[in-house]
Amino acid sequence: MKRLFxxxxxxxxxxxxxxxxxxxWPEDRMPDRQSFQIAAMTDEVEAPxxxxxxxxxxxxxxxxxxxxxxxxxxxMILISGGSYQNCCDVGLIRYWQEELTxxxxxxxxxxxxTPRPMGLPIYQxxxxxxxxxxxxxxxxxxxRGFNPExxxxxxxxxxxxxxxxxxxxxxxxxxxxxDDLDTIPCHINWAIVHAPAYATTDGETGIPATxxxxxxxxxxxxxxxxxxxxCPISLHHGELDPYSPxxxxxxxxxxxxxxxxxxxxxxxYRGHGAFGLERGIEFMTQMGFLGPVxxxxxxxxxxxxxIHKVWYDKEALWPEGKTPDFQEKQxxxxxxxxxxxxxxxxxxxIIYSGGAYVGNGPDGFEVAPARRYLxxxxxxxxxxxxxTPRPxxxxxxxxxxxxxxxAVRVxxxxxxARxxxxxxxxxxxxxxxxxxxxxxxxxxxxxxxxxxxxIDTLSCRVQWGIGIYPAYALTDGMNGxxxxxxxxxxxxxxxxxxxxxxxxxxxxxxxxxxxxxxxNSVKVWEKLRAxxxxxxxxTLATREHCFQQTASPGTxxxxxLDRIVDFLKPLIDQK
Numbered sequence: 001m002k003r004l005f006x007x008x009x010x011x012x013x014x015x016x017x018x019x020x021x022x023x024x025w026p027e028d029r030m031p032d033r034q035s036f037q038i039a040a041m042t043d044e045v046e047a048p049x050x051x052x053x054x055x056x057x058x059x060x061x062x063x064x065x066x067x068x069x070x071x072x073x074x075x076m077i078l079i080s081g082g083s084y085q086n087c088c089d090v091g092l093i094r095y096w097q098e099e100l101t102x103x104x105x106x107x108x109x110x111x112x113x114t115p116r117p118m119g120l121p122i123y124q125x126x127x128x129x130x131x132x133x134x135x136x137x138x139x140x141x142x143x144r145g146f147n148p149e150x151x152x153x154x155x156x157x158x159x160x161x162x163x164x165x166x167x168x169x170x171x172x173x174x175x176x177x178x179d180d181l182d183t184i185p186c187h188i189n190w191a192i193v194h195a196p197a198y199a200t201t202d203g204e205t206g207i208p209a210t211x212x213x214x215x216x217x218x219x220x221x222x223x224x225x226x227x228x229x230x231c232p233i234s235l236h237h238g239e240l241d242p243y244s245p246x247x248x249x250x251x252x253x254x255x256x257x258x259x260x261x262x263x264x265x266x267x268x269y270r271g272h273g274a275f276g277l278e279r280g281i282e283f284m285t286q287m288g289f290l291g292p293v294x295x296x297x298x299x300x301x302x303x304x305x306x307i308h309k310v311w312y313d314k315e316a317l318w319p320e321g322k323t324p325d326f327q328e329k330q331x332x333x334x335x336x337x338x339x340x341x342x343x344x345x346x347x348x349x350i351i352y353s354g355g356a357y358v359g360n361g362p363d364g365f366e367v368a369p370a371r372r373y374l375x376x377x378x379x380x381x382x383x384x385x386x387x388t389p390r391p392x393x394x395x396x397x398x399x400x401x402x403x404x405x406x407a408v409r410v411x412x413x414x415x416x417a418r419x420x421x422x423x424x425x426x427x428x429x430x431x432x433x434x435x436x437x438x439x440x441x442x443x444x445x446x447x448x449x450x451x452x453x454x455i456d457t458l459s460c461r462v463q464w465g466i467g468i469y470p471a472y473a474l475t476d477g478m479n480g481x482x483x484x485x486x487x488x489x490x491x492x493x494x495x496x497x498x499x500x501x502x503x504x505x506x507x508x509x510x511x512x513x514x515x516x517x518x519x520n521s522v523k524v525w526e527k528l529r530a531x532x533x534x535x536x537x538x539t540l541a542t543r544e545h546c547f548q549q550t551a552s553p554g555t556x557x558x559x560x561l562d563r564i565v566d567f568l569k570p571l572i573d574q575k
Contacts, residue, residue, distance in 0.1 A: 019063055026179060058110075081197070082157070153193075195237055203244065230258060236280065311340075324402050331385065340378045347426070348424060350407060355432055405440070431545065433468075434469055461504070468510075473493060482517035
């Protein structure tokens with residue numbers, strides 16, 4: 001054993017120039033030692049002359065400190081995946097380290113014991129190593145210049161399963177104390193987890209989810225304690241991941257039940273992988289982990305009107321005297337066309353506001369900035385003013401839904417003459433407008449009015465939808481705030497959504513603290529995934545309704561418009 005520690009010391013000296021290695025356990029005190037386990041990244045294992053006997057003890061590799069000019073009082077522990085069989089994410093660890101270090105964050109790579117232990121849960125020795133690693137990192141805070149209560153983790157796959165154990169289970173004693181280091185708390189302060197594996201009961205034994213995370217008897221794995229020290233978490237997952245993203249949605253729901261700020265970022269067309277590091281950095285910024293949050297800026301102040309760059313036209317939505325279910329008290333609906341003089345696409349985005357189905361308008365913060373943004377990118381926008389206030393004697397959304405179906409048909413009827421693609425039409429709305437978007441996306445085969453002219457022989461199907469904090473989408477909030485936060489299993493999707501065969505792909509963005517609960521968007525995403533329809537979702541920690549009206553630079557509430565472009569890229573044609 002002494003010979004082993006001489007070798008370990010030699011390795012420490014050899015790596016000190018770029019990384020500083022610290023071993024987690026003292027001689028002969030490592031719990032649940034199993035002779036076949038090693039602690040090494042796969043590049044070490046594959047290097048010529050690798051000696052497994054010199055690599056039995058898990059370790060931390062400290063990367064060089066950030067430049068003094070940018071250094072923050074923050075440390076991030078980097079955790080590789082590898083199915084608990086190895087630590088394989090060599091390139092990912094390096095990428096994270098480079099990106100985080102240049103932002104002033106101290107990074108340390110944590111290498112735990114693999115392969116899976118025999119006779120114990122697959123994660124047991126890694127969890128022991130993880131708790132010890134956090135204690136060692138906390139003990140280094142003063143010497144390395146970071147706050148011992150600003151320790152986060154970033155992880156991948158099995159490493160994310162381990163990160164979630166660390167995030168939810170620091171009060172669980174995984175091993176008996178071995179020295180004074182074990183008197184130090186082992187809680188972390190936040191986690192950014194990519195593609196957490198084994199989170200649902202149909203895959204918790206260490207395999208891909210056998211039923212893809214679906215089924216009335218498939219639940220969140222009970223291995224996660226969710227104790228009183230559970231920290232804020234940002235969950236990132238690809239919708240096509242065989243280690244089901246439903247594990248992330250179920251995990252997010254439990255955090256909401258506990259009132260713990262969290263984010264959920266779900267990506268269409270993506271399988272098993274790490275996506276959205278920038279979203280994780282925005283999460284840390286919004287939560288104040290990287291320092292004081294900058295003052296918020298009004299969205300309407302961030303862009304100037306660019307009407308001089310577009311061809312503009314305005315038209316009534318219905319022929320005179322033919323508005324269905326006409327009521328005198330309601331406003332007159334209309335469309336406005338904004339066609340860029342320099343177009344990059346033939347696609348058309350229809351945008352409208354919210355307003356509780358009591359009022360709405362195309363010139364406020366829910367419409368104008370997005371219209372200007374897309375116009376600047378060369379994309380045509382049509383804004384809609386629909387009938388409000390709520391109709392008497394009908395469901396709250398009836399006349400607005402009629403207006404939306406008519407708007408899609410009118411736009412489709414005129415697209416070709418305006419040089420645009422009649423089969424490249426998307427819709428976007430916020431709040432009540434988000435509910436209206438769900439109607440348009442999921443129920444285009446459901447007739448909302450009798451035809452009034454030949455335009456109504458056209459389809460009102462859309463090719464995509466963008467729902468920004470949709471309200472009224474669940475049965476616990478069909479006319480107002482969600483009474484259970486949408487977190488209860490009894491809160492299901494509102495019955496007006498048909499989810500017919502023409503249901504389109506969606507982007508959903510929602511504030512985590514919204515009284516019109518983020519679970520409106522999450523449960524829509526779950527339904528779309530169950531149908532095999534691509535969908536993207538982002539929730540924003542601590543943010544309430546109208547998250548974008550004012551927002552701090554560097555946060556997801558500030559960059560939200562960019563998510564629209566990310567979503568549209570694979571869907572729209574390019575000129």
